[in-house]
Amino acid sequence: ILQHTKNPDKFIALLLSYPLQRLVDACDVSLKEVKQLFEIYAGDKPVASVVGSGLQRYSYGGENVRFINALAMISGNIGISGGGSYFHLHSYRNLNLNWLEPEKRQPRRSFPLCTIGKDILAAADPAVKMIWVNCINIVNQAPDSQRIIRAFEGVEFKVVVDAFWNDTAQQADLVLPAKLMLEQEDIIGSFLHEYVHYVAQIIEAPGQARDDYWILSELGKRLEPPIRLPAKNTALRSALKSAYIDTSLEQLRRQKCVCAERPGIAYEGLQFNHHDKKYRFPAMLHAEPMPPPEYPLRLLTLVRRGAQHSQILPNRRKKSPDVWIAPDCPALADLDLSKAVVLISPLGCLKVTVYTLPGLYPEAVLYRRGDWINQGGGANQLIEANPTDIGSGAAFYHQFVNLENVKETS
Structure with missing residues (x-):
């Protein structure tokens, strides 16, 4: 295995520079649990490592994932059937999007x-x-929501294309109602598998809602000079002209899905996508930043089961957010749950209802993200805008908070 890696001696030296007990303590696990994990990876059966969405949302989120990948690699579980390390795929990777590229790309900024x-x-x-x-x-969905609102307020003209009158739409000068998935014909890929699916329109969109392609096509016609997009069916056919799928739009309409022709085993033969075909181990192991004394709890803003992020139906919206802490959370010693409680960070506070949930980490606060600012929610108002070590990702789970009773005023 090591002959298919670059600088393996440096990686092994990095690992050996840490006493085992120091690593066990840093992870707040027991030596018994570490040995159980070792026995799984050292066994004679393949091990598939499924990296949950969220491990990348820490300050060193990229490092987190890379060390899990390294465990899969060094234990012989990369490049074999039944092994591998799994995270998200790019949902468009099996579609052809080259037809979208302009003949001459203009210089542009990106934020x-x-x-x-x-x-x-x-x-x-x-x-x-x-x-x-x-x-x-x-x-609602990016960190430091109040600063984003201030940024929007300083811009002359804002257009929002959406199906919900959400926190962003409420900052707009013009809102264009958009169709949802089952209200239009489309083609979609997946973050989790290699199938491309046909989406049929099964219900009519309400009111003046239009699909994104119609909106952009009509806008393009009105520009000077005009930008004319191809007909929607032409665009769908162009997207299917991919090196990884063999189908036509008519076939996909009949069959409903097609599996991309990708290798069944990733990195078979331990050949990697570097010029020398060798695997790269992580070069450093950073210590996790400690919480400041006044904000001892880590805020985990996880997805909610009943909605896609902030697409929450009116009858499911609550005026006050719910949060959960462990029964042995140290904050409980100073809390009176029969009185009003606020969740606070350096950016502000939200009034919350606190519940206990066995099994949670004692120093964490669980908040189901997506609730609306104008309904009293909006966890990202409390989360500072910091990038992860990957660069473009947000360190949502680096935010430290506290829970306090609302101070009574005379």
Whole structure:
């Protein structure tokens, strides 16, 4: 295995530089649990490592994932059937999007989502004069929501294309109602598998809702000079002209899905996508930043089961967010749950209802993200806009908070 890696001696030296007990303590697990994990990976059966969505949301999130990949690699579980390390795929990777590329690309700026509010405010020469938001509730879903609102307020004209009157739509000068998935014909890939699916329209969209392609086509016609997009069926056919799928639009309409022709085993023969075909181990292991004394709890804003992020139906919205802590959470010693409680960070506070949930980590606060700011929620108002070590991702789970009773005023 090591002959298929670059600088393996440095990686092994890095690991051996840490006493085992120090690593066990840093992870807050027992030596028994470490040995159980070792026995699984050292066994004679393949092990598939499934990396959950969220491990990348820490300050060193990329490092987290790379060390899990390294465990899979060094234990012989990469490049074999039944092994592998699994995270998200790019949902468009099996479609052909080359037809979208302009003949001559104009210079452009790009702002990462994790610091979008700060970057819009700081933009100069020229300043941002217009914002077009297409089906993303960025005010609600990106860190430091209040700064994003201030950024939007300083821009002359904002257009939001969405199906919900959400926190971002409420900052717009113009809202264009968008069709949802089952209200239009489309082709979609997946983050989790290699199938491309046909999406049929099965219900009519309400009111004046239009699909994104119709909106952009009509806008393009009105520009000077005009930008004319191909007909929608032409665009769908172009997307299917991919090296990885063998189907036509008519076939896909009949068959409903097609599996991309990708290798059944990733990195078979331990050949990797570097010029020398060798695997790269992580070069460093950073210590996890410690919480400040006044904010001892880590805020985990996980997805909610009953909604896709902030796409929450009116009858499921609550005025006050719910949070969960462990029965042995140290914050409980100073809390009176019969009185009003606020969740606080350096950016502000939210009034919350606190419940206990056995099995949670004692120093964590669980918050199901996506609830709306105008309904009293919006966890990202409390989360500072910091990138992860990957660069473009947001360190959502680096945020430290506290729970306190609302101070009574005389």
